[in-house]
Structures are given as C-alpha cells and as structure tokens.
Amino acid sequence: MILQRLFGLSSLIRSAVSVHLRRNIGVTAVAFNKELDPVQKLFVDKIREYRTKRQASGGPVDTGPEYQQDLERELFKLKQMYGKADMNTFPDFKFEEHFCQHLRGRQAARDDEVLILSS
Template sequence: MTDHGNLFNLSTDLNTFLPCTYGYSVYTSQVLLSPMDPIQKLFLDSIRDYSTRSQAAGGLVDAGSEYEKALAEEVAKLQRLYGGGDLASFPEFQFKEPKLDEVAQK
C-alpha cells in the first residue's frame, strides 16, 4: 500500500517546482530564438563594419594627420616626463623579497 500523505507531498512539490523550471526554460528559449531587435542589429552591423575597416586601415578609422600629430606630441611628452621606454607595453615590476628577522619564540 502506498502512503497517500507522501504522494500528496510529492505532487505538491512538483507543482511548485515544475512551473518555475518550465517557465524559465520557455522564457530563455523564446529570447534565444526571437528575431534580433532592429536597433541591436544596426548596432552590431556598425561594430562589424568598423572592425573590418580598422583591420584594413591597420589602426583607427578616419584618423587624420591632426590626430597622428597630437598622438606623437602626447607620446613625446610622456617619454620626457617618465624617462622614455616603450609606452605601448605594460611595465614589468621586480620586487625584492624583504629580509625578515626571525623572532625568537619564548
């Protein structure tokens, strides 16, 4: 014989669990399968277009001679202020291990 109380508890648990799980999966699948928003599509198309144009140009797109001149001036200023070096690479830090005195335990 089965215990009707346990069966009722199981059905109650499933009734509270399944709608939440099913609801979330239906919602996420609708979002994934829905057509793209026109503004989102326009944004992604412009990013892809800029990416191909910047790869073809080898740098910034539509950067004129004024920009190149200003960039060179700023790089020269930074090299004067901070002692030169390659400003395009991340600096390498070297830390020495501090010398610690041993503490005598009492």
C-alpha cells in the first residue's frame, strides 16, 4: 500500500519536473551555455570597453572640447532663463502665511456655499 503511494507520487513528481523542463528548455539552454557566440562576445567586449573609458574620463566618452563648450553654453542659457539657481539641486519653496490664510478663507467660503446648496 505504501509502496504503491510512493510509486504514484514519484510518477507525479517525474511528470511535473518533465513539464517544467520542457517549458523552460530555452532558459536552461542559455543558462548552461557559458560560451557566447562571436557577435554576443563582440557586443559584450564593446560594452566593457565603453565602461572603462567612461570611468577613466569621468564623463561622456570620446567627446572633444566643442562638447564641453556646448554644454557650458546650454547651462548658461538655462541659468539666464530660469534664474541664477543651481540646476542640480531641488528648489526651496517658501510660502507666506497670509497667502495661505487667504486660501483657507476662500475654501471655508466655498464649504459654506456647498452646505447652503445641499440644504
């Protein structure tokens, strides 16, 4: 009796594992294949080369002095348009209290109007 249950469970587990392997054969084939094809290898090598160049230069890769001039010119335009603030920091908002009280008063008046209309 126990042996029959064990054999039944083993066939159930075996079929579940085989279904799982059949569904994921594409993933397992890639996972077990450590060697890349030549195109993939070239692509990965170029990515690694770009990463080392970027880390060495500390910025964009293969740019000349004209790029730096263009960048400075565009940042200058932004500062002229939007003020003298640093564009890399979040702006600091300061609200005046009398303005907020004015808004609260307007909201209270609207609430009274809604109460009158709903009565």
